[in-house]
Amino acid sequence: MTPVVEAAGLVKRFGGVRALDGLDLVAEPGQVVALLGPNGAGKTTFVRAVATLVRPDGGTLRVDGVDAAREPGRVRRLIGLAGQYAAVEAAMTGRENLEMIARLFGQDRRTARASAAEVLDRLSLGEVADRLVRTYSGGTRRRLDLGASLVGAPRLLLLDEPTTGLDPRGRIELWDAIGGLAAGGTNVLLTTQYLDEADRLADRVVIIDRGRVAAEGTPRELKSRIGGDLVEVHVRDRAALAPAARALERIAPVHTDPSSLLVTMPAEDGPDDLLKAVRALSDHHVAIEDVTLRRPTLDEVFLALTTNPERTPS
């Protein structure tokens, strides 16, 4: 299958700054790909290059097989772009906004009405459709922005920090909307600085740092790269440390930390190992305070991969 996005050795300079410094990235159809990176990593520059708003100085970039440098007009018809800067008109209703955009795409009045209705339905905006946009909450407004970028039925939806500035409820609403679009088959490339957002939405996460890919994989793969899950057992008192260690040692090698009354054990099978550990502790009548399965977070992955230069592949 033709990749939705295929970038090879992409370079973009702004004066002395290499915003993109040989970036390689392939996004397969049917996926939500999240670009994760610190400020200035090159995320927006990449999205703008895919949207043909920035012209790279080197490398190649194809969108759905179409060369962005040679045929930018064709690429523009394949993409929808939303984010902090997408514009909807506050003095019009949501429905009027979408119908206007559909008309700008060259649809006749009737088709435009139908496209707007379909988008309103897909994003569950029916209830607010006939209210002026200026009365919308921030989250609802952002959802309408998302809708506006869908009107042209794009092959690829580009979202640059879609939830920045939203409150927790607005973020969750937008996550649901994006998740719904992805489930319906829309290809999504989004940027974010929020690790929980990447973890929640993305099939694949690409961590970029200084204009290059530092690591990529599913959220799960990235987490396992910096070490797998652990079972952590807090025992009630020092006397329980040795029995706990003995009980768990039958499952996997343990590490004991007397000062924090903690025994840890690697849990390659995640929840299964947690169950085994609980059973073993119970069988041995060990006095425990707390047992948890601890999984590395994407935050830990991000810090490990973007601050330690030795881990950044060159």
Ligand SMILES: Nc1ncnc2c1ncn2[C@@H]1O[C@H](COP(=O)(O)OP(=O)(O)OP(=O)(O)O)[C@@H](O)[C@H]1O
């Ligand atoms: N139009 C421009 N002119 C000059 N420098 C630019 C321009 N656009 C981006 N840059 C520089 O390129 C680098 C990458 O910027 P970019 O906006 O792509 O990063 P980002 O990952 O989106 O960061 P953020 O998380 O802050 O949005 C930065 O050093 C930035 O200052």
Ligand SMILES: [Mg+2]
């Ligand atoms: Mg940016």
